Each structure stands twice: as structure tokens, then as C-alpha cells.
Amino acid sequence: MKKYIILMFFITIFSCKKEAKKNGKLQVVTTTTMITDLVKNIGGDKIDIQGLMGAGVDPHLYKASEGDVSKFFNADVIVYNGLHLEGKLEDVFEKMRQQNKQTIAASDALDTATLIGSEYFASNYDPHIWFSITNWEIITQYITDKLCELDAENAATYKLNGSNYLKTLASLKTVITAQVNSLPIEKRILVTAHDAFNYFGKEFQFNVVGLQGISTATEAGVKDVQRIAIFIEEKNVKAIFVESSVPKRTVEALQEAVKAKGKEVLIGGTLYSDALGSLGSAEATYVGMYKHNVKIIVSSLK
Numbered sequence: 494m495k496k497y498i499i500l501m502f503f504i505t506i507f508s509c510k511k512e513a514k515k516n517g518k519l520q521v522v523t524t525t526t527m528i529t530d531l532v533k534n535i536g537g538d539k540i541d542i543q544g545l546m547g548a549g550v551d552p553h554l555y556k557a558s559e560g561d562v563s564k565f566f567n568a569d570v571i572v573y574n575g576l577h578l579e580g581k582l583e584d585v586f587e588k589m590r591q592q593n594k595q596t597i598a599a600s601d602a603l604d605t606a607t608l609i610g611s612e613y614f615a616s617n618y619d620p621h622i623w624f625s626i627t628n629w630e631i632i633t634q635y636i637t638d639k640l641c642e643l644d645a646e647n648a649a650t651y652k653l654n655g656s657n658y659l660k661t662l663a664s665l666k667t668v669i670t671a672q673v674n675s676l677p678i679e680k681r682i683l684v685t686a687h688d689a690f691n692y693f694g695k696e697f698q699f700n701v702v703g704l705q706g707i708s709t710a711t712e713a714g715v716k717d718v719q720r721i722a723i724f725i726e727e728k729n730v731k732a733i734f735v736e737s738s739v740p741k742r743t744v745e746a747l748q749e750a751v752k753a754k755g756k757e758v759l760i761g762g763t764l765y766s767d768a769l770g771s772l773g774s775a776e777a778t779y780v781g782m783y784k785h786n787v788k789i790i791v792s793s794l795k
């Protein structure tokens with residue numbers, strides 16, 4: 494009997510492993526489109542990757558379906574943003590860790606001294622870390638190292654892909670810096686649907702004002718709209734922006750409130766904040782998203 498139990502134990506272990514390592518490739522499940530894009534760039538054809546969230550999906554409100562939980566179970570590793578960006582998945586991540594599932598939080602790569610504080614999140618930090626290209630470089634290196642540890646056989650490929658992607662990010666930073674520098678400091682005021690752009694603001698000296706606060710889980714109040722309308726009038730802000738993963742109505746209400754004061758403010762366009770663009774579009778990658786956002790911001794505020 495004892496022998497039988499031991500045998501069953503090994504069969505179970507073996508079949509689990511076999512399922513997880515199908516095709517001999519590391520099975521990776523990712524959360525946001527930004528994380529999916531980054532891990533794809535590093536993992537290349539050596540990994541099988543499933544991203545849970547698509548274009549236009551708000552990670553603050555995303556709940557795991559039964560299908561997602563089974564994807565987590567079958568993965569070798571789960572890669573997510575962290576700092577409670579995926580607030581409603583935290584319990585699932587914790588359960589997975591209790592089952593000895595490997596999880597990687599991108600935010601663990603960053604020194605907390607470089608993070609922006611926030612009272613809105615249980616982590617006490619603003620989780621929109623990808624909007625600092627410098628952060629994204631540090632996270633690229635961190636995830637590269639983690640994939641090398643988990644799958645030593647393909648470490649050379651991960652290292653090469655990681656270093657190539659770091660070069661891509663360095664040239665992105667050069668392009669973005671030049672564009673931003675064409676906008677005078679006093680015009681660098683970014684009013685958007687929610688406070689996703691604080692790290693962008695810190696990196697490129699923008700004054701960032703979010704209507705809904707830092708998480709989309711709270712609605713903007715009438716007082717907020719009035720307060721920001723006065724700010725727009727005083728600072729003579731030319732344009733405000735909607736976001737792809739947040740309903741337009743709060744930004745439109747703000748535009749109306751400014752109009753009621755006898756002033757015009759344009760809606761400059763749609764920024765990608767907490768999700769990348771649709772598959773196949775230029776904005777479906779981190780680099781494409783960043784270029785799109787900055788082009789719209791700079792041209793609308795000039």
C-alpha cells in the first residue's frame with residue numbers, strides 16, 4: 494500500500510510537470526499588456542506566453558475568471574506588475590505562492606526610494622511604474638535574470654534578447670527626450686482621466702493632474718472637476734486627454750466645466766495608460782505606445 498501511494502505521488506508530480514513543460518518550453522502567464530510585451534521581448538521563441546489582459550482592459554478592476562486560475566495552475570511562472578496594480582488578483586497570487594508556484598513581480602526590481610508614494614494603494618506606492626523608461630530598463634534586466642535562473646538551458650538567448658531590448662529602450666529614451674524638450678516647461682501640464690502618469694511626469698518634468706485619482710476604482714467627484722477646471726483656466730492649459738482603458742465621461746465633464754467658465758479646452762486625444770493598443774496596431778508594443786502618447790501630448794500642448 495505504502496509503495497502504491499509513493500508511486501501515485503510520483504505519477505502525479507510527473508504528470509503535472511509534463512503538463513506545465515509542454516513543448517519543452519517555459520510556460521509563462523502574464524497579466525497586463527505592458528508586462529506581456531516585455532516578457533515576449535525577453536523570452537522570444539523560447540517561452541510559451543499567455544497574457545491575461547487585452548487592449549482596453551483596466552488592471553485595477555480586473556478579476557480572475559475560472560479559466561485564468563487554471564492558466565495560473567498550469568504555468569511554470571506568473572509575471573505581474575505588482576504594487577497592487579492588479580488589486581483584485583492579489584489573493585490569487587498569494588494562493589499560487591502557497592502552492593509553490595513561481596511568481597515574479599516586476600515592481601520588486603525597483604528600489605523603494607525611487608517609487609512615488611500613494612495613499613490609494615495597499616502597497617502605499619503608485620503602481621504605474623512602466624511610465625518611467627528608466628524603471629522599465631531596470632525591470633528588463635530583472636526579468637531577464639529571473640528567466641535565466643528558471644530556465645538555465647536558454648539563458649544565453651534570454652541574455653541576448655534582454656540586452657537587445659535594453660538598446661531599444663535607450664534609443665526610445667533619446668527620441669522621447671528630444672520631443673519633450675521641444676515643449677517649454679510651463680506648458681508641461683498633463684490633465685488626464687486618472688493619475689497614471691506620475692512616473693512619466695517625474696522623468697520628463699510634467700505637472701500631472703488626474704481626474705479620478707490614482708486608481709480607476711474611485712469616481713471623480715463634482716468638486717474635483719470644479720477644482721481642476723479652475724486650474725486649467727488659471728494655467729491656460731490648451732488640451733486635456735482621455736485614456737484608452739478609462740471611460741471618457743469624466744474628461745468630457747471637465748471639458749464642459751471649463752466651457753461653463755467661458756474658456757475652451759481641447760480633448761487632445763486618447764492616451765494609452767494602463768493597457769497597450771489592439772494587437773496588430775503600432776501601439777500594441779510598449780515602444781509604440783510611448784511614442785504615440787508623447788506625440789499626442791507634445792503636439793496638443795504646444
Ligand SMILES: [Zn+2]
Pocket residue numbers: 553621687688689707708709767
Ligand atoms: Zn491606473
